[in-house]
Amino acid sequence: MNDSERAMLLSVHPRFATAILAGSKTVEVRRQRVAAPAGTPVLLYATAPTMALVGMARIASVRVGSPKEVWSAHRTQTGITRREYDAYMDGATQASGLTLENPVSFDEPVSLSALRAAGTFHPPQSYRYLRSADLRQVSEAGPAVGSALRKVLPDAVHV
Numbered sequence: 776m777n778d779s780e781r782a783m784l785l786s787v788h789p790r791f792a793t794a795i796l797a798g799s800k801t802v803e804v805r806r807q808r809v810a811a812p813a814g815t816p817v818l819l820y821a822t823a824p825t826m827a828l829v830g831m832a833r834i835a836s837v838r839v840g841s842p843k844e845v846w847s848a849h850r851t852q853t854g855i856t857r858r859e860y861d862a863y864m865d866g867a868t869q870a871s872g873l874t875l876e877n878p879v880s881f882d883e884p885v886s887l888s889a890l891r892a893a894g895t896f897h898p899p900q901s902y903r904y905l906r907s908a909d910l911r912q913v914s915e916a917g918p919a920v921g922s923a924l925r926k927v928l929p930d931a932v933h934v
Contacts, residue, residue: 782816782910782924783834785873785902791854792821796830796880800854802872805901806864808839809871816927817875818905818913818920820898827884828913831923832875845870885917892916 787795787803794800796819815834821827838848842864846857849872853860864870890896893916905913914921 781904781906782818782831782927783811783902784818784820784899784905784909786820786822786899789821789825789829792819792825792829794854795819795832795875796878798878800852801876802849802852802854802874804845804849804853804855804860804863805871805873806867806869807871807901808869809837809873809902810839811837811873813837816924817873821884822898825884826887826898828881828890828917828920829884830878830880831920831927832878833927835874835876837874838872839869842867842870845872848872849874879923881917881919881923883917883919885913885920890916 785803791800791803795803811834813834813836817832817834818828819830819832821829838845846860850857852874887896887898890913894912896912910924914924
């Protein structure tokens with residue numbers, strides 16, 4: 776399987792998931808180096824209290840640098856204040872700014888219980904990659920997710 780047959784599962788606070796899907800937050804920041812090619816699909820998992828897959832987007836680009844460099848490049852697109860950013864990045868030596876595009880909200884969010892009923896599912900602390908077997912499992916848990924994934928990863932999701 777190559778990189779074009781995987782998706783990123785990204786855990787975000789519900790406030791940020793809503794902003795990403797609304798298009799008002801176009802850059803998600805992470806405390807570590809993220810190496811994902813442009814075009815990678817991103818499934819958005821909204822953490823507690825939502826605890827559901829709520830939508831998806833695509834990575835347009837990733838900028839890796841010091842926390843200061845990433846803030847300088849993306850501050851107006853992050854949807855957070857400088858104080859929030861500094862608190863989040865405290866102690867980090869590297870940061871990544873994931874520019875997201877083409878956000879799509881799922882008509883029916885897929886709850887954590889539905890995801891777990893379809894198989895072994897563990898939301899990541901930050902992010903992880905899903906390959907074919909994981910993507911099939913997630914697709915089976917929610918029709919909206921399966922439909923969206925088949926559009927962007929037809930070879931990886933055979934449901």
